[in-house]
Amino acid sequence: MVPLLWRVLPILVLLISFALFFYQHDSHKVEGDECTLFPYTHYWISSKRIVTSQGIISGSVEINEGKIVSIVEGYGKQGNSVQQVLDYGEAVVMPGLIDVHVHLDEPGRTNWEGFVTGTKAAAAGGVTTVVDMPLNNHPTTVSKETLELKLEAAENKIYVDVGFWGGLIPENALNTSILEGLLDAGVLGVKSFMCPSGIDDFPMTTIDHIKEGLPVLAKYRRPLIVHAEIQQDSKSPLELYSNGDPHVYKTYLDTRPPSWEEAAVKELVDVTKDTVIGGPLEGAHVHIVHLSDSSASLNLIKEAKRRGDSISVETCPHYLAFSSEEIPDKDTRYKCSPPIRDALNKEKLWEAVLDGSIDLLSSDHSPTVPELKLLKEGDFLKAWGGISSLQFDLPVTWSNGKKHGLTLEQLSLLWSQKPAAFAGLELKGAIAIGNHADIVVWQPELEFDLDDDYPVFLKHPSLSAYMGKRLSGKVIDTFVRGNLVFKDGKHAAAACGVQILAK
Ligand SMILES: NC(=O)N[C@H]1NC(=O)NC1=O
Ligand SMILES: [Zn+2]
Ligand SMILES: [Zn+2]
Secondary structure, three states: OOOHHHHHHHHHHHHHHHHHHHHHHHOOEOOOOOOOOOOEOEEEEEEEEEEEOOEEEEEEEEEEOOEEEEEEEOOOOOOOOOOOEEEOOOOEEEEOEEEEEEOOOOOOOOOOOOHHHHHHHHHHOOEEEEEEOOOOOOOOOOOHHHHHHHHHHHOOOOOOEEEEOEEOOHHHHOOHHHHHHHHHOOOOOEEEEOOOOOOOOOOOOOHHHHHHHHHHHHHHOOOEEEEOOOOOOOOOHHHHOOOOOOOOHHHHHHHOOHHHHHHHHHHHHHHHHHHOOOOOOOOOOEEEOOOOOOOHHHHHHHHHHHOOOOEEEEEOHHHHHOOHHHOOOOOHHHOOOOOOOOHHHHHHHHHHHHOOOOOEEOOOEOOOOHHHHOOOOOOOOOOOOOEOOHHHHHHHHHHHHHHHOOOHHHHHHHHHHHHHHHHOOOOOOOOOOOOEOOEEEEEEEEEEEOOOOOOOOOOOHHHOOOOOOEEEEEEEEEEEOOEEEEEOOEEOOOOOOOEEOOO
């Protein structure tokens, strides 16, 4: 007869191991945390393709309390003490995208977009930080008080991290204490328009206003970002082209020739020469948004960079994905400013993106309501100018970029590392030890149709020119500060993104 102890011992051992197993596993679990769909604070992400700041590796990233704490090469070698592993196999693990140019339109125009829909769409697209523009919200963000309204409006509504640009308009350029108040309140920099913005309470600035603002920005070491187009005729495009057929894209294209961009860039580089080290504007930086002209304007920027000016430039996926020749009549979804130009221009823009002459990419996500986009009328001259795209930054760039030889490292540089550095976002932009665990997991090879069944989280999916397209590069999961905020088409219950303010 086996003594009783020997008979119960295996059961006891089993029970104790179970208890230890669950104790260990529960030790990092955050009970009832609605910020994340994976409720652990200490875990590993494994994949055979991790895009780190040191190149692509096969291995694992250790995350604890929202930050990356170690990176181990060698797939499946996380070490013995590992409790939680999310194994993504062949899927690409990359820094989350940072979109430094989005118009979320809140407060005041939540019928156009809003923080909830905008940041849900961002999370679904692998974008882990956005920087919101100071217009088309109402009131526009041009003072400490209006920034406070925006911060209040964003509370508990953001699913990814959000930074804020302020606006440089004549009023605060000529009264720098308002500008200083805005900068003290935490905007990452200020944006100005050198042509009418389309928004009444965001008047345009001339180069003289810009010259007033730059010394203040130099003191704060924050960038001026500029919509660089100057109208070349005293008559408005609508007056000038009223005889053309407004349903044909070319009619609109002709209203905003590359010379508009060139004229603005010329004035800007004349000022940025003083931003060189030792120059009177040292510390100031000028960033040109959504460059469309790949010829004269780009050459002026390249020349300024060569002489050491503090200047940078972005372009947007729509200039790299579309060309004017293929825009159908009446399809105002493609209307934006500066306009989408011809196929040759697009190819030259790609060259500049790949050789680094264009520093970074951004969406210029600028939606409106279908009625103002005039989808039914198809009038290119009267429709709102703005492309709706935030959720598709990654697959659109990848689908078009891979045809031009874009690598995963370049993609990550253009969409994460460079934008983080430009906007002064600390601990972001790369999978590196100490950084926030802002991560997108995606399948570059997976193709999908952006059809009516596709889950689009933007307020007005029908406005996007990408609807109906077939794209490759599907986002699987998105992490923001270690929180799994989007997984398999679903968002975390609570909006736990962080507002990023400059100090
Ligand atoms: N106000 C605004 O968002 N304008 C944007 N739309 C666009 O197409 N270009 C812009 O600058
Ligand atoms: Zn603009
Ligand atoms: Zn914009």
